[in-house]
Amino acid sequence: xxxxxxxxxxxxxxxxxxxxxxxxxxxxxxxxxxxxxxxxxxxxxxxxxxxxxxxxxxxxxxxxxxxxxxxxxxxxxxxxxxxxxxxxxxxxxxxxxxxxxxxxxxxxxxxxxxxxxxxxxxxxxxxxxxxxxxxxxxxxxxxxxxxxxxxxxxxxxxxxxxxxxxxx
Amino acid sequence: xxxxxxxxxxxxxxxxxxxxxxxxxxxxxxxxxxxxxxxxxxxxxxxxxxxxxxxxxxxxxxxxxxxxxxxxxxxxxxxxxxxxx
Numbered sequence: 001x002x003x004x005x006x007x008x009x010x011x012x013x014x015x016x017x018x019x020x021x022x023x024x025x026x027x028x029x030x031x032x033x034x035x036x037x038x039x040x041x042x043x044x045x046x047x048x049x050x051x052x053x054x055x056x057x058x059x060x061x062x063x064x065x066x067x068x069x070x071x072x073x074x075x076x077x078x079x080x081x082x083x084x085x086x087x088x089x090x091x092x093x094x095x096x097x098x099x100x101x102x103x104x105x106x107x108x109x110x111x112x113x114x115x116x117x118x119x120x121x122x123x124x125x126x127x128x129x130x131x132x133x134x135x136x137x138x139x140x141x142x143x144x145x146x147x148x149x150x151x152x153x154x155x156x157x158x159x160x161x162x163x164x165x166x167x168x
Numbered sequence: 169x170x171x172x173x174x175x176x177x178x179x180x181x182x183x184x185x186x187x188x189x190x191x192x193x194x195x196x197x198x199x200x201x202x203x204x205x206x207x208x209x210x211x212x213x214x215x216x217x218x219x220x221x222x223x224x225x226x227x228x229x230x231x232x233x234x235x236x237x238x239x240x241x242x243x244x245x246x247x248x249x250x251x252x253x
Binding site for chain 1: 174176177178226229230231245247248249250251252253
């Protein structure tokens with residue numbers, strides 16, 4: 001029962017949008033008018049100006065409407081089960097994004113830093129490999145789809161069965 | 169049984185359309201069997217599904233593997249490995 005209450009008190013927001021977001025304002029919204037938050041971790045993923053060593057003009061993010069929200073919400077719920085979070089905000093942009101612009105935001109709050117750090121990293125690792133988004137880059141030679149990276153798969157894989165990992 | 173099949177990213181580009189309604193032939197019971205059947209529908213499909221082990225799938229907006237039964241699915245999606253974040 002205590003676990004149930006803990007999950008329900010985490011304020012969770014998931015948004016998919018074309019428009020830019022304000023990372024500082026989103027983090028402030030999770031701490032405003034409350035004194036139980038001891039840690040805020042905010043991660044912003046930004047569109048780099050190069051891919052495979054070549055400059056890019058822009059990035060276009062395609063997504064699967066409906067499934068993207070559902071998949072992110074599933075992982076936010078999973079993060080809330082694993083760590084004592086007080087708030088979670090995930091914003092993922094789609095559409096055309098220029099180098100230097102923000103792509104994704106993950107903000108986690110907790111009483112203590114460990115949970116906030118771990119949950120933010122967990123959510124980002126899962127967003128990279130399980131959320132239905134696909135990046136296409138525009139370069140001088142034309143458009144191409146970004147290949148998935150085995151390093152991202154490995155990063156997501158390490159969150160499986162944490163009890164087993166700890167025992168090994 | 170008719171279901172909506174959706175394609176994303178380069179699977180969509182190769183097939184040449186974002187979605188279509190497909191009558192699932194009897195004998196096609198799993199997601200993997202559906203991919204194999206789609207691959208036989210023409211050049212563009214053969215190209216899209218030439219490496220079926222690379223293609224990811226979802227039934228009714230939840231990830232599944234190739235062994236998953238189609239069952240009473242309303243919507244099946246095929247797409248490359250995801251590159252969000």
